[in-house]
Amino acid sequence: MNHLVSKIMAGLGLFALLTLPAGAQRQQLQGQVPAAVAAFHLQPVDELPGTNRLQFAIVLPPRNLPALGQFVKDVYNRFSANYHHYLTPDQYNEQFGPAATDYQAVLDFAGTNGWRVTGTHPGRSLVEFEAAVGDLEKALHVRLLRYRHPAENRLFFAPAGAPALDLAVPIQAICGLDNYVLPQAKSRIGDLTMATSKAGSYNDSTNGNLFMGADFRHAYVPDTQLNGAGQAVGLQEFDGYNPRDISAYEATANLPNVPVQYVPVDNKSNDLGDGDIEPPLDIEMVISMAPNVEKVVFYDGKFIDSILTEMTDPKQGEPLPLQISSSWGYGTDTGTSNLMMRLAAQGQSYFYAMGDEGALPVDPNGLNGTYTNGADASDLEPYMTTVGGTSLFMSGVGQAWTNEIVWGENGPKGGPGGSAGGILTTVPIPDYQKPVNMSANGGSTTQCNVPDVALTANQVLSVSSTNIAGVYHQHYVYTLGTSCAAPLWAGFAALVNQQAAAAGKPSLGFCTPALYNIGLSSTYTACFHDITSGNNTWSNSPSAYFARPGYDLCTGWGTPAGASLINALITVANPQFVDFHYTGSVQNGSYYKPFSTLAQGINAVSNYGSIFILNGGSSDPTPSLTKPMTLTAQNGAATIVH
Secondary structure: OOHHHHHHHHHOOOOOEEEOOOOOOEEEEOOOOOHHHHHOOOOOOEEOOOOOEEEEEEEOOOOOHHHHHHHHHHHOOOOOOOOOOOOOHHHHHHHHOOOHHHHHHHHHHHHHOOOEEEEEOOOOOEEEEEEEHHHHHHHHOOOEEEEEOOOOOOEEEEEOOOOEEEOOOOOOEEEOOOOOOOOEEOOEEEEEEEOHHHOOOOOOOOOOOOEOOHHHHHHHOOOOOOOOOOOEEEEEEOOOOOHHHHHHHHHHHOOOOOOEEEEEOOOOOOOOOOOOOHHHHHHHHHHHHOOOOOEEEEEEOOOHHHHHHHHHOOOOOOOOOOEEEEOEEOOOOHHHHHHHHHHHHOOOEEEEEOOOEEEOOOOOOOOOOOOOOOOOOOOOOOOOEEEEEEEEEEEOOOOEEEEEEEOOOOOOOOOOOEEEEEEEEEEEOOHHHOOOOOOOOOOOOOEEEEOOEEEEOOOEEEEEEEEEOOEEEEEEEEEEOHHHHHHHHHHHHHHHHHHHHHOOOOOOOOOHHHHHHHHOOOOHHHHEEOOOOOEOOOOOOOOOOEOOOOOEOOOEOOEEOOHHHHHHHHHHHOOEEEOOOOOOOOOOOOOOOOEOOHHHHHHHOOOOEEEEEOOOEEOOOOOOOOOOEEEEEOOOOEEOOO
């Protein structure tokens, strides 16, 4: 299990900051030492040479964190007048960004200690540096030591203790003080590697039924012409890609050319092809589901906090991506938690590949790929949508969906893996999961259950390159893993947001609560393919978990069933607003341009949708209620029937 998910979900919110008595300037940052050092009683091998240069970033906490937490709760509370009233990046910076004086104090502190500034951000939440190890150790009153990794054949460096800064300005975390966790792509190569000469015959009788391009739309959105137009999809990456791979995929799958903007973070530069299939795979899955997106924004960085900062507050000319996919395991800190909250505040969806380790927990010591550092449990809910994997079956050559089962293999050590799912034992159950009946599926009623949803994670064809002695070799590769499923969900979200934008509605945003509302409603079977066959068991978990009707810990609620889910998400995520006193010339049912009569709202709302009457008064004319809906009056009594 990648404990990244556990960390982000459990650690949203408060930062660990200890200070000396009043009047003292020095502060200690807890949670900067990998937990494995103490857990396994690791002894240092040597000290990181003082002349080595290190890249790192300082993260500042949001201003007025309690108010930010309350705002995000309100913006996702269907009974709040601020529901889906998102902030723009500039509005967020104005309300919650660190003070300019605090940011300048950090820059001054860096200059005094010989650090070189390599990047600043307009929201003032993060600043990037480079410094000699010796200068860094002196400024932080700590030694950087090297240890032998307990699970990987390498050394890693980490602080010997809690860093301490002679700085009054509160600091959230420092990225880059250790490399215990190296980013891990979650895609895997199957047992079939196709030669370039086989391009175009990816699903013939010789190669079997491999899926690419329009196959995914035929399976999951066969009944809509939505194509992602006008939407930008963000990909969180830790490696580069070769544009020629994308062109080859588009040509093979008969897809239009989709613009991809490479956005370097942490002074990265694009690696055109080192054999990593993850970066091109992510692009290829997005454009397969949403072939006319305005742009795929490819963020390539070293630290998750730097990448998320750029995603939430673009400074390199890229559009703000309203749907984001991550198919990597990575190390996190308390700053990551607050940045995830910012995504939600700005109406940005984040889809996370749950992983390929089968039933969880895989490793109680957290040594199978990622670790979580410095987070305290809080009552704030997680702000990502976790994605499991299925094996897809289609009629003919990618003609139509016929069936799906859980993608399951032999487990994390004995084979490629399977759809990761189970219970996050350190994370309290979020509110949206509490109404789910967990008696049959083995889920928890007190701790967080994953995944939330799923998409196909098997028999996927991708194109990637390797660089051998300066010559690029292109390969058509049989790919599997939830790495395929997460970017497909981001592409699906682009379709939802395309339709929402056309209707003048807000973006989908953090959509997990809406997905659970649909899953618990009578519209569930029309909106999802309910995966009821298969399991993600392995040798250490022979009884967990099996697919069940409804929600389960293999594929969550299942996979999208076309336009019905798109329409339901817009209905649940975008209620109709009515204000009997509104006199504006434009009335579209939005918060700022509400309908002036209840009859208009009733006509516009879909089954099981919500109508909010913003101010007291009486409806005129008297409406007729002919479909199920929720009516809520705020700021005074509302009379709706004379």
